[in-house]
Amino acid sequence: MAVVAPPRRGRLRGLIGPDPIGYAFIAPYAIFLVALFGYPLGLAIYISFFDYFFAAPGAQVARPFVGLSNYAEILGDPTFQRAILSVAEFILINVPLTVVLSLVLASTLNAKLPFRTFFRTSYYIPYVTAGVAVIGVWLWLLSRGGLLNGVLGPLAPDPSWLVSEFWAMPVIALVVTWKGLGFYVLLYLAALQNIPRELYEAAEVDGAGVIRRFMAITVPGVRPATTLVVILATIIGANLFTEPYLLTGGGGPNGASLSPVLLMYREGIEQGHAGYAAAIGVILAIAVMTISAINRFVLEKD
Amino acid sequence: MATTSATETAAQVARSEPAGRLSWGRVLGLAVLVLGAFMFLFPFYYMVVGALQREPNPGISGAFPNPANLTLANFGDINAQVDLLRTLINSGIFTGGVLLATFVIGLPAGYALAQLHFRGRSVVFNAMLLILVLPFQLFMIPLYVVIVRTYGLADNYLGMILPFAVNATAVFIFRQFFLQLPRELFESARIDGASEFMILRRIAIPLARPAIITAGVVTFIGPWNEFLWPFLITKQQDLQPLAVALANYISNVAARAANPFGSILAGAVVLAIPAVVVFVVFQRQFVESNLGSGVKG
Numbered sequence: 001m002a003v004v005a006p007p008r009r010g011r012l013r014g015l016i017g018p019d020p021i022g023y024a025f026i027a028p029y030a031i032f033l034v035a036l037f038g039y040p041l042g043l044a045i046y047i048s049f050f051d052y053f054f055a056a057p058g059a060q061v062a063r064p065f066v067g068l069s070n071y072a073e074i075l076g077d078p079t080f081q082r083a084i085l086s087v088a089e090f091i092l093i094n095v096p097l098t099v100v101l102s103l104v105l106a107s108t109l110n111a112k113l114p115f116r117t118f119f120r121t122s123y124y125i126p127y128v129t130a131g132v133a134v135i136g137v138w139l140w141l142l143s144r145g146g147l148l149n150g151v152l153g154p155l156a157p158d159p160s161w162l163v164s165e166f167w168a169m170p171v172i173a174l175v176v177t178w179k180g181l182g183f184y185v186l187l188y189l190a191a192l193q194n195i196p197r198e199l200y201e202a203a204e205v206d207g208a209g210v211i212r213r214f215m216a217i218t219v220p221g222v223r224p225a226t227t228l229v230v231i232l233a234t235i236i237g238a239n240l241f242t243e244p245y246l247l248t249g250g251g252g253p254n255g256a257s258l259s260p261v262l263l264m265y266r267e268g269i270e271q272g273h274a275g276y277a278a279a280i281g282v283i284l285a286i287a288v289m290t291i292s293a294i295n296r297f298v299l300e301k302d
Numbered sequence: 303m304a305t306t307s308a309t310e311t312a313a314q315v316a317r318s319e320p321a322g323r324l325s326w327g328r329v330l331g332l333a334v335l336v337l338g339a340f341m342f343l344f345p346f347y348y349m350v351v352g353a354l355q356r357e358p359n360p361g362i363s364g365a366f367p368n369p370a371n372l373t374l375a376n377f378g379d380i381n382a383q384v385d386l387l388r389t390l391i392n393s394g395i396f397t398g399g400v401l402l403a404t405f406v407i408g409l410p411a412g413y414a415l416a417q418l419h420f421r422g423r424s425v426v427f428n429a430m431l432l433i434l435v436l437p438f439q440l441f442m443i444p445l446y447v448v449i450v451r452t453y454g455l456a457d458n459y460l461g462m463i464l465p466f467a468v469n470a471t472a473v474f475i476f477r478q479f480f481l482q483l484p485r486e487l488f489e490s491a492r493i494d495g496a497s498e499f500m501i502l503r504r505i506a507i508p509l510a511r512p513a514i515i516t517a518g519v520v521t522f523i524g525p526w527n528e529f530l531w532p533f534l535i536t537k538q539q540d541l542q543p544l545a546v547a548l549a550n551y552i553s554n555v556a557a558r559a560a561n562p563f564g565s566i567l568a569g570a571v572v573l574a575i576p577a578v579v580v581f582v583v584f585q586r587q588f589v590e591s592n593l594g595s596g597v598k599g
Binding site: 015016017018021023025026032036037038039041044047054105109111113115116118119121123124125128129130136138139140141143146151178181182210231235246260264268277278288289 | 352422437552588
């Protein structure tokens with residue numbers, strides 16, 4: 001960011017800076033940030049310490065301070081543990097697959113091949129399409145008598161994909177990976193522009209093959225982008241709601257695809273236990289930020 | 303799609319491989335790209351085919367359109383369940399409100415963050431960056447409390463729009479754009495006695511057209527496709543955006559109806575078309591925003 005410019009007019013501007021008009025320009029946005037993010041953020045933390053629940057309008061209810069008991073209850077709740085394991089399963093499938101596939105597709109797009117604009121656009125289309133719309137077609141493709149099972153014939157799993165306790169979460173992970181991949185391809189494509197071409201040429205002269213060049217130059221060269229991809233994909237995993245809700249009818253067989261946000265929705269909105277649900281949100285946010293910090297540390301080391 | 307667009311140049315990295323030479327590497331590369339395109343596009347093709355089938359045919363032959371089995375009736379069916387025009391208008395109001403607020407509030411903010419110097423600027427900037435990484439679910443319950451319980455804005459366009467009102471990515475794009483403009487441009491206008499409001503209106507915003515288009519496309523995708531938030535706060539169907547109404551149709555009817563896929567897919571096509579069209583028309587701006595984003599590490 002630019003260093004503060006020397007004051008243009010007057011000498012009493014030291015305290016507020018040379019452009020007080022900036023406050024008028026930024027004020028609506030600052031108010032928006034405080035009202036719709038700052039205040040709710042504080043409120044989330046606040047109500048997570050209370051037995052806060054939604055009552056019928058007009059009814060007076062006691063909302064006693066309960067300290068950390070919401071947190072204790074959540075961490076001991078087998079349903080929450082199940083949801084965390086489901087998301088862990090999701091992330092373990094989604095993140096490596098996203099990193100590998102998007103880097104391979106981006107590197108291939110980066111070579112001078114024909115119809116690149118067409119390919120790039122086609123990869124991006126699922127990303128810009130509403131989740132609800134693509135879920136409609138995946139529901140059909142993955143249904144019991146659907147096209148995928150038709151192609152697989154006797155290999156089709158029974159019970160079918162979305163009603164199978166084993167397959168529900170992996171299938172959700174694959175659909176989400178498919179939908180988001182184009183975005184990550186573009187991130188990698190941007191990162192690839194920063195690798196000097198001379199590196200590849202020098203390596204080629206030294207006799208390094210395609211695989212060798214990819215592993216020794218491309219992979220380390222896009223490391224900052226990989227950090228970003230891993231962090232963003234983790235956030236998507238923690239935010240998972242629409243796909244388990246719609247693809248597997250609200251959490252799958254036996255809660256096999258229950259996500260923490262789905263649990264928040266059930267507990268907070270459907271059951272009215274806002275304090276409990278807010279505490280889930282705080283735990284998730286802390287978890288996501290911790291994972292991001294660790295990723296950043298590990299992937300950006302050396 | 304022009305193959306020699308500016309994006310092409312931007313995204314271009316001429317590898318040592320001369321264009322046109324046929325080698326196993328190039329054939330393999332093309333095979334990877336074609337396979338990728340098939341994976342990404344086939345479900346869309348299948349969505350359209352499914353939306354047009356009179357008798358749902360989930361078998362392998364159903365992947366190839368059979369003229370005798372094609373009909374537009376599914377669009378009529380879904381329209382009988384979900385008022386398509388009404389829900390499209392709702393999606394439009396939701397998206398339009400977010401776009402308007404993003405421009406009216408976000409452009410001056412982006413300009414101030416880039417070109418004006420005042421105490422506290424970096425606080426606002428850092429808050430904006432934080433919002434880009436904080437997961438939305440942290441805000442789901444408190445926003446619900448504030449908007450539905452405190453302000454009574456359930457089943458209300460304003461309640462739908464507010465949490466999305468100023469897209470942080472768009473503000474970031476505006477700031478990055480105004481940062482590139484030379485300070486002298488604004489200094490000379492100031493010397494001529496122009497007020498900052500005039501500079502913003504007459505100089506900065508007209509110059510920012512490319513950034514406005516890019517930010518507009520990025521912002522459009524958000525509310526148009528958003529499901530969770532409008533789903534939480536709209537119970538009346540005549541106020542629901544299409545994504546929410548279609549999702550409710552899927553989760554309520556899909557389990558019961560004998561074979562609802564035709565109408566679900568017809569609704570999906572209607573929901574998908576505007577975003578895909580906006581994206582394909584503006585894909586150059588979209589790609590640039592992504593290429594220019596903060597991955598330069």
